[in-house]
Amino acid sequence: MNSQEAKRILALYRPGSAEAEEPEFREALEQTRQDPRLRQWFEQYCAFQEAMRQKFRQLEVPPGLNDSILAKNKIVAPLVWWRRPAWLAAAAAIVILLGLSAFWPDQRQGDQFADYRARMVRTASRQYRMDMLTNDHNPIRRFFATNGAPADYVLSKGLEPLSVTGAGLLRWADTRVSMVCFDRGDQQMLFLFVVNRAAVKSPPPATPQVRKVFDLQTLSWSQGSNVYILAGPEDPRMLQKYW
Numbered sequence: 001m002n003s004q005e006a007k008r009i010l011a012l013y014r015p016g017s018a019e020a021e022e023p024e025f026r027e028a029l030e031q032t033r034q035d036p037r038l039r040q041w042f043e044q045y046c047a048f049q050e051a052m053r054q055k056f057r058q059l060e061v062p063p064g065l066n067d068s069i070l071a072k073n074k075i076v077a078p079l080v081w082w083r084r085p086a087w088l089a090a091a092a093a094i095v096i097l098l099g100l101s102a103f104w105p106d107q108r109q110g111d112q113f114a115d116y117r118a119r120m121v122r123t124a125s126r127q128y129r130m131d132m133l134t135n136d137h138n139p140i141r142r143f144f145a146t147n148g149a150p151a152d153y154v155l156s157k158g159l160e161p162l163s164v165t166g167a168g169l170l171r172w173a174d175t176r177v178s179m180v181c182f183d184r185g186d187q188q189m190l191f192l193f194v195v196n197r198a199a200v201k202s203p204p205p206a207t208p209q210v211r212k213v214f215d216l217q218t219l220s221w222s223q224g225s226n227v228y229i230l231a232g233p234e235d236p237r238m239l240q241k242y243w
Contacts, residue, residue, distance in 0.1 A: 003038045005118055006031035015046045024122065024214045113200045116172055117220060117229055121213040123170060123179075124191040124231050130166035130181060140167040140180060149176035150226050153194040158242035159230070162190065175199040190232040190242070196225060203227045210239050219243065 006028035013025055032039040132143055145151035147169050162182040170177040172195055182190040197203055208221040217238050219230040230242055 002114075003031055003035045005114060006035075006038060007041065008115065008118070010042055010045065013045075015049050024125075027214065111173065111199075111201050113202050113204060113220075113227065116195065116200045116227075117213060117218060119172065120170070120177070120179075120191075120193045120229055121216050121218060121231050125214055125216055130168045133166040135164055137164055137180075140164065143167060144169070144176075144178045147176060149178040150194040150196060151178070152224075153178060153180070153192070153226060153228070154223055155192075156230075156243050159190075159192065165189070172199055184232060188233050190230060193229040193231070194226050197222060197227050198225075200227060208239060208243050 009024055009028040010032075013028075032042045132139065134140060141151040141153075144167070149169055159182065162184065165181045165183050167181065168179040170179050170193070175195055178192075178194040180192040180194070182192065184190050203222045204220040204227065206222055208219050211218050211220070212234060213231070215234070216231045217234045219228075219238050219242060221228050230238075232238070235241070
């Protein structure tokens with residue numbers, strides 16, 4: 001994991017929560033110990049989170065707000081919001097938060113291949129949902145074609161002998177992603193993710209690249225109009241076995 005990937009993960013981190021024990025956050029936190037600039041940003045980010053909590057704790061609930069929300073079929077006179085002390089406090093808090101916004105990380109989803117790969121691996125390592133269970137590629141391809149996902153995927157020679165167990169339809173930004181699940185033969189699963197090449201920037205070359213992402217080993221390559229990611233349990237022979 002590089003510092004850019006770690007920063008994107010830590011931008012979702014809530015200081016003081018149990019998330020620090022999750023594998024992806026542990027790896028990202030470890031990267032802060034290796035990169036002083038990332039560590040400085042993370043310290044500022046945590047300080048921002050704590051300052052934001054403190055300011056929101058200081059906000060007073062406007063009197064009668066609960067009754068106003070629960071009231072039904074009742075005409076309520078409009079309130080002049082800028083004359084209410086509670087709104088003045090909220091406005092002051094907003095000013096303070098704007099001052100702190102310089103420390104707020106850019107949490108927009110990136111469009112680089114590394115961002116896409118990280119998202120797919122998280123899907124496979126945390127939870128995944130198969131939309132169909134079958135050991136036949138034909139209905140899988142029809143399912144993808146009907147739903148606007150890549151159906152023209154080409155299996156590597158190493159994947160051809162494996163039994164397919166099902167498929168799922170995922171999203172990346174505005175693009176549909178095809179997920180094909182394989183039985184590796186040792187009670188372990190392999191996940192093949194296929195997306196249109198135009199959906200990601202800096203796609204991998206035709207020659208497959210092996211890289212560990214979080215707690216899974218990945219094999220990535222481009223072929224034709226598609227980009228492929230094969231993810232599964234860590235195995236140093238991944239390239240030789242499945243390519």
